[in-house]
Amino acid sequence: MKSFLLLILSLMTGCEASDVVNGCREGWVEFIFKYPDANGNYQKIDLLKADKLIIGSIRKDVWENKGRLHLHHDTKNRQFNVIIKQLQQEDFGEYRCELYGTIESSPERVNLGWLFAAGYQQPFHQTAYRTAKTTISCEDNGNKDDFRVRFFCKENGPICEDVLSTKSALRSNGSFTLTETERGFTVSISDVSAQHAGVYWWGVESTEGSYRAALRKIQLKVEAYIKSFTRSPTIGQRITYWCEYPEGALKERFICKGEDPSLCERVVSTAQNTGRFSMTDETVKRNITITVTDVTAGDSGTYWCGAESETETQRQYFYHRLVMTVVPPVLSTTSSPSSSKQPATVSSYGFDRASVLEIALALSLDVMLVMLAVYLGYRGCAPCKRTEEYKAKLTGPCNSNTR
Template identity: 50%
Template sequence: MKSFLLLILSLMAGCEVSSEVKGCERGWVELTCKYPRADQEYQKIEVIKPRGKNIQSTEKDVWEKKGRFSLYHDARNKNLRMAIKQLKSDDSGKYNCKFYQDKSLEEPDELELKVVKDGCQTPFTQTAYETAKTTITCDYPNEYNSSVKFICKDNNKICEEILSTQSSVKSNGTFTLTDTNSFNVSISNVSSQHAGVYWCGVKSNEGNYRVSLRKIQLQVKNIKSFKRSPTSGQNLTYWCVYPQSAPIKKFICKGEDPSICQPLWSTLKPGMNTGKFSMEEDTNRRNITITVRDITTDDAGTYWCGGVNTDNKRSKTFFHKLEMTVVPQTRSPAERNAIIITVICVAVLLLVLILVLIYTRCSKYKTNEEGLDNAEDFVYEEQPHKPDSGTALKTIYVSVKHPTNPSAFTHYSNINHPTSPGEVSGDTYSTVKDNGQYSTVNHPSRCSENPLYSTVNKPQEH
């Protein structure tokens, strides 16, 4: 197979240079004619086309658009750049650049263009998602391994070069050349300003031509995203809802860049739904259930839910984005189980102690209440007394009931009364003995026929 792009430089008499360049139909080519003499200034440059009307450049350092043709007289770099877009087979032929100094004509610079169909790559539509990464892949046949590869963005006038293998700079902050062999260029933190038409191409080392090989239409869209932070050792289940027009084959992949993310599960491969990952599709609800089992810190990252398009001219379609962070465990499962059992046992023990305390307090309160009732009944005893006709004092023993609490009251008291009121003059005092302590009872000297009552009160402790 002949080279897709063949450049033959031959030095001719009179410094005439002839070159042959192959360009793809519907692509573009940029040809450069150098000044015949670098020490001269040229006021006008005319391009003689193989057919059709010739075109002239009358201004300097600006692009002049002439239909599908554009001219740029670069006075600083001493050349004329001519770009042809939407190449057609009729564009094939020899192009002559004529340089005019006043009215004199210098030796022309000649370039030959050949427009072909074979070997040209199909245009590709790639979808990128805001704030994510995306990678544009330029596949070059082996015959271009020695050629200078580049990627550029179309600005409606010219394709502005972004990165090339000729330059020592492999990144400009946003765009990064990640693979020089297949020429992969990644775009970080994608935004709407990155949307547009990009071209993969090759150029000569001498810089007298650039040719496009593949057109990439980059679309930028929003995507539904959510975050989850499971703990290591747990299972995570989440859902992916897809539109009615979604591709039949659904899949889950992992990676910051969805265009090159690693596939993990697919609805068309049931055998993948075992072990750590699984997914189940509900076509009626247009929903996919994804489960990640026994999560570890290695599972942290970005997951994409998407579908594979049957059209090989389009990239994969994505529906949802999951950002997973994993919280590490501080204890092993056995330790966690032991802690749980300990907590349950302590809780049960505390509950039992609380119930015992409540029961004890209620019992004491009931006992004290009964003792106080008995004290009300028996601390004070009113004993009816009727004196006898005799004159001698007689000892009367009275049993007094007291509450069951022995520390509060004394069980027995001895009370002495006179046997005959007639033999007693003045007030009569009776002594009440209470466990070694004495209390005095005052009886009036005048007695009536009514029964005499004596009140016995337990003396206060000193």
């Protein structure tokens, strides 16, 4: 290591304001530098490697490309961007730019720095599932003395658009959340949708922003559908369910629990059955049977049927999802014989005995009042009738005065 550092220092001798950039093979590196003269009016730029012209441009505010080399004159931000993609062994070395105010003017030289090969990290593929959550792990050597900025970006044409980085106080951007760890950082994507699919990179950026170097490529695939089912067992019950796995899942199968399958905790596997969870594997039918005994309230959650991947570019994949909601047992509604308070007996019409008695008494009282009124009315009219009869007798023919 000491001899390697001495080699870097000796190669840098005589280079003004140059940086040592560690690039990863198959990755990319971007040099960013402001105008040497803030008020300058530059018409042409040439990129040289070891004093050899490799790309030049007189165009402004557009990307100029030559194979894996990309050059951009950004007049708005008064800066130049140089990107070298899919780094190869021949790309490592010293770079500088020559800027011209006019085509005939003498160039201004800007040393971009030395580009060295860094540790190679194998690209990997990760599968996410719509409406679920997924977490991408971005880990390096964990050098605590490395104060460079870590970034996470999504590839879009010749550039990689920033999603999140450690230089910003904002660690959440829409559905993306960045969390620093001891060995690097993780990026979680919640409520995954089809638009999240694509190529992502994570890497390091110099503290002053003069370069960015991508260290690992992540190909994120979003599955539109995964077979899902639900179960609602009662506490204390036993539950059994099945997962049929696809061809090629020859490594260890497992069940894990958690909303995020990339971070879910394994509860049982074909290699080990533990506790109340057990699994049997019918390899001929490509089917695993999972049994959970003495279900508890804590067993509620999301479970994933998964398998270890045989390829180095993808760690694991999943093919079934179970959402378990454990419910309490149904309580009996039968009253206790020792209860001192007897429940009301309800008829089919919705009246209890007390209500019926009250209604009957009220009706009886009304009938009695009506009968009394009729009787009194009859007694009150009888004298009047007798008086009329007496008058009739007095005026009859037998009592008339005849002379």
